[in-house]
Amino acid sequence: MKILLKNVILDRKSSDILLENGKISAIAPEISAPDADIFDGLDKMAVLPPFYNAHNHAAMTLLRGYAEDMELFDWLSNHIWPVEAKLTAEDIYIGTRLATVEMIRSGTVYFNDSYWHPEAALKAVKESGMRATLGLLYLGNVSDDAKSANAALIEAAQDIDTIEVSHTPHAIYTVDRATLQKISGMMESDGRKVHIHVSETAKEVADCLKEHNMTPVEYLDSLGLINERAMLAHCVHLTGHDREIIAARGAYIAHNPVSNMKLCSGMFDFEAARKAGCKIAIGTDGTSSNNNLSMIDEMKVAALTAKSVTELPTAGKTADIFHAATAAGASFAGVDAGEIAVGKAADMILVDLDSPVMSGNYDLIADMVYAADPTVIDSVICNGKFLMRNKVIPGEKEIIAAAKDVCRKIASWK
Amino acid sequence: MKILLKNVILDRKSSDILLENGKISAIAPEISAPDADIFDGLDKMAVLPPFYNAHNHAAMTLLRGYAEDMELFDWLSNHIWPVEAKLTAEDIYIGTRLATVEMIRSGTVYFNDSYWHPEAALKAVKESGMRATLGLLYLGNVSDDAKSANAALIEAAQDIDTIEVSHTPHAIYTVDRATLQKISGMMESDGRKVHIHVSETAKEVADCLKEHNMTPVEYLDSLGLINERAMLAHCVHLTGHDREIIAARGAYIAHNPVSNMKLCSGMFDFEAARKAGCKIAIGTDGTSSNNNLSMIDEMKVAALTAKSVTELPTAGKTADIFHAATAAGASFAGVDAGEIAVGKAADMILVDLDSPVMSGNYDLIADMVYAADPTVIDSVICNGKFLMRNKVIPGEKEIIAAAKDVCRKIASWK
Secondary structure (H helix, E strand, O other): OEEEEEEEEEOOEEEEEEEEOOEEEEEEOOOOOOOOEEEEEEEEEEEEOOEEEEEEOHHHHHHOOOOOOOOHHHHHHHHHHHHHOOOOHHHHHHHHHHHHHHHHHOOEEEEEEOOOOHHHHHHHHHHHOOEEEEEEEOOOOOOHHHHHHHHHHHHHHOOOOOEEEEEEOOEOOOOOHHHHHHHHHHHHHHOOOEEEEEOOOHHHHHHHHHHHOOOHHHHHHHOOOOOOOEEEEEOOOOOHHHHHHHHHHOOEEEEOHHHHHHOOOOOOOHHHHHHOOOEEEEOOOOHHHOOOOOHHHHHHHHHHHHHHHHOOOOOOOHHHHHHHHOHHHHHHHOOOOOOOOOOOEOOEEEEEOOOHHHOOOOOHHHHHHHHOOHHHEEEEEEOOEEEEEOOEOOOHHHHHHHHHHHHHHHHHOO | OEEEEEEEEEOOEEEEEEEEOOEEEEEEOOOOOOOOEEEEEEEEEEEEOOEEEEEEOHHHHHHOOOOOOOOHHHHHHHHHHHHHOOOOHHHHHHHHHHHHHHHHHOOEEEEEEOOOOHHHHHHHHHHHOOEEEEEEEOOOOOOHHHHHHHHHHHHHHOOOOOEEEEEEOOEOOOOOHHHHHHHHHHHHHHOOOEEEEEOOOHHHHHHHHHHHOOOHHHHHHHOOOOOOOEEEEEOOOOOHHHHHHHHHHOOEEEEOHHHHHHOOOOOOOHHHHHHOOOEEEEOOOOHHHOOOOOHHHHHHHHHHHHHHHHOOOOOOOHHHHHHHHOHHHHHHHOOOOOOOOOOOEOOEEEEEOOOHHHOOOOOHHHHHHHHOOHHHEEEEEEOOEEEEEOOEOOOHHHHHHHHHHHHHHHHHOO
8 A cells, every 4th residue: 555645845845755554665856656546735735743642531522521610629529530430331432433533633643542441442543543552451449340441452452553552550649559569560571651640730749758758750760660661641740850760761751731721730841851851742631621632732832831831932942842742752652753754654744834824834833833723734644544634534424423422421411 | 685594503402593784683493584695504503602802913924933932022123023114015914814814714703903004904804804993003103104004094994884993002111101191182082992012021010110100000090091992902910909990990901811921921810800800801912922813722721821820720711711702802892792692793603513522512612612623613704794604715715825925025035
């Protein structure tokens, strides 16, 4: 299966790009490939790396807007958790499928997920053609249901190159030390990644200092869980020493600026982490605390918060923010992508430069970070295949209809 | 000219809505009007009030992404001002026309503008069918060019019901006391509105306290410029006394959360102003400090900053934010709109509930504030006429082509 992109704009020049076997095999002013599927960019479609969403709870699309403007504990215990307890594997398959449609429309090809019934999420990801890291469940006591979901996830993921299975202990305050130690031990032998919420709130840090006389990062480091296969979600409340540890170990931070503002968790200092040498990726978190999965929205708020928190207009530079939303997440996912070059994975978006917000075109990256919205994304390619082509995603209508049915069921529980 | 909206969703029910002579003349489950232009909402298009953008410099679309991530003075004096000095009236007509396309695509029907060559902006607004308040120039010494632009603006606006002319002294630090006093005097006789930047930065407030021993709001109030026809842009740094003055006088605040974060001006406390009884509208500011004109983006960041600045997840409630982006701006503009009811102005948007981000539909307003993006806006009606119908805006292609030519010219000046 070959795709030939004709007359697309790469670094301001009209180019042809050939995609073969999931990789970019040639870039030249003029390429001929009679056996390829040809896509004409009409000299107005710019090629850019797509987005890699570093922290998500995808099936929460089913709860978007379900309960707003509440105190955190009221929101979780009286609204979110009671509904989640009733969701079936089939519901979660449908919610994840809806999430894939929304992510593809906004230019995302990968997400790092943590949610109930990951084996059902896998089915949705597989159908969508996206890449994903899906998490084994460890929240609280791992029930028999969770054990069987975990086993099904590992089984189903075996033959899919673009989906991997990770350890996802929720957080240090919901998963005990013994389990965290066990996960650390497993990681040495199974080679899996780990995905965990870390230092999201000031309370988490204060409680950890009280209990362990260490920050959450120091505590996890003492257990061997801060390493180059770790995605540390949020990291809002870091000390200088925390940043040194994260940088030295080569761990990744998943920065979720919208969720942090919406839940009043605080503001992550992007520049402090960047200057300390931390790898920073960007995630949307779940839709309940966002409320969408657009990495374009997330980049804008990441740039704005980087400036606000330092009071420096030179902070959160567009190139750094774009890198965090693209190449950094790809690197965590183990995908050799994040730039459009021969030999790299054939992951890309085609951006319509005739969109009103893109028409200035002084600085394509600045336009993507600050001005764009999903209307500018014309097509999305992942692993050498179209996920969306000229705005069309196969099966979208049926997916949305099914999701609406689940949401109506949830509404009837109120 | 009658429009009959069939099978649209209003307050969760399928309805028909008849529009006549710029007003909503009937709402019922079933309306027949054989002589009307019929739009079928297919029981999936929700009707909502459109957005009223309270503070804009529309033609700055020509400078979107031109210079990023710089210190304010470097940015203005070395990049923005030198280019602005070279822009012609024709350029500003084209830039404003591009802005109207972008605003219409994101559901906006009105903007309160302040920029060079307002007489050229008027031509663009008139062609677009939007409503606007366009400002007379007072920045620094009013040059002969500005005087002639002002005269042309007043002349051209006379016969257009949907465009009005206001006084727009830029700010207290660029327009002297004598000119401000003169404007205050004119307002008593000419009935015009006033639009001015107020308390945008901490420096402005400190300088004003030093020079006048008053805050900027107190100073303007002493000159009679804080009144119910005043739109006070930014108001980031308000005292409790400032809020009392603004509330007592019935003046409007134009809250520009994205620009305030991007330029590191500080964060407006939405709840403090709301509780003090101030009328709060929302604006995008110009695209150079945003970088788009989407009131949807602006609502999201307004809600997020309201929560962040107070550390209260209950702050910046979706209904209050939506009201600020719709009804509050309409009220300033003097348009009896902001809700869909018989007798109100026929200003509305049609939102596609089959969009992935709208499919939960537990809370339409929360979905608009937090989840939506311009893809969900199917059609826009202003003063009883379609500005966009099923995503089509007449003349859009030519407008974008012309704007691209101007931007290429600007790029060649570098």
